[in-house]
Amino acid sequence: MTFLQDYAYYIGAFGLVFVGLFTMLVKRNLIKVIIGLSILETGVNLFLISVGYISKGTAPIFSKAGLEAERMVDPVPQALVLTAIVIGVAVLALALSLAVRLYHHYGVLDLRKIKEQRW
């Protein structure tokens, strides 16, 4: 039981990372590869936030005037993950625009057929 309590979030985060990596390595359709990239980034963000968790801590916001900082969760990984999520959506938008352009030029989205056609 304590094993599950300690490692549940880590197993979930790395499970997502491995599913995303497997999709990027094995699948041939370009849009499937980009979906795998999105799942991979979600897994990494979940891992970063679960590293910064302190047990029985609260959110790092002083909502009432007299609240004291007893046990608050680490705020630094949350700031970094906020940046990472926005950069992830920027990369996905650019990758999808390149996929649409490739489809216009070659007519297929299969990576092996594009590699064969070359010039």
Place this chain on the structure above:
Amino acid sequence: MIVIVCALILLMLAAAIAALLFKDLINAVIASCMVSLIAAILFYLLQAPDVAMAEASIGAALVSAIFIIAIRRTQRNEE
């Protein structure tokens, strides 16, 4: 409490494997949107409300919309 967390994590992994295995690309996008939503719930349970709001609004809504618009430009099935 730990039972709810384990059930959510199992559901998230099942949705990710479903996104890997679906042949219709729109179904795969909807499965990845579900992964993002359950990740937003897990962020809230880890006491990070800012990140949960960002993941729900950016990851679940806008990324799925951009994917569906791009799939409409190209082909819908995988092969």
Place this chain on the structure above:
Amino acid sequence: MRSVIGIVLLLIIAWGIALSLDRIPFGESKTQVGDYYIEKGREETGATNVVTSVVVNYRGFDTLGEVTVLFVAAIGLSAVLSARRKKQKGEVEPASLVLNTGCRFLFPLILLFGAYIFIHGHLSPGGGFQGGAIIASAFLLVYMGCRGRRISETGSKTVESLSGLIFLAVGLIGLVVGGRCFLSNFLPKGELNSLFSGGVIPIIYIAIGCKVGSELGGIIDRLVEESG
């Protein structure tokens, strides 16, 4: 064959990661930087949301880099998808009356909600990026619901450029006034938990919120315009 090689590679990586996960105990305090930000954050910045004061005040330069990356991605998308200018105006079939009216009714309410989130970024969970994404989803609703209406391209580009310039201008004013460093907090801190507190933080978050909202709206506009 390819999937077998993939699974073997991933098993090797998983074994290596499982060996080193022992060193990261779950739920214990690991660093001391976070404690410093929580203890001193309220007096030094005046914002009660510690994550906001870390993102905008202590690590403000990283936020500037992130805004630049988003900007470059939007420009790259516009450059790759050069829209062939054939706007066939008369062929779009209008949506039903209920959908049309409902979307037009909801649009200003969602804009108001997004503006509320990025204005109160230093008091409650939220901030510029979340509010900007909600504004972009308001534009997405108009694109999906009322077909044939587009946001004006010059308007969105003007708002985007002006907001980025305001962020840079606030940083450069910090070089001259106050703490004599780039992006220093030079306005008075105010009292805690009130709207005009936190120094320069609300101004930066309003600029980021407008910029991200118009940028993501421009990305969606460019992608939808391509599909004809």
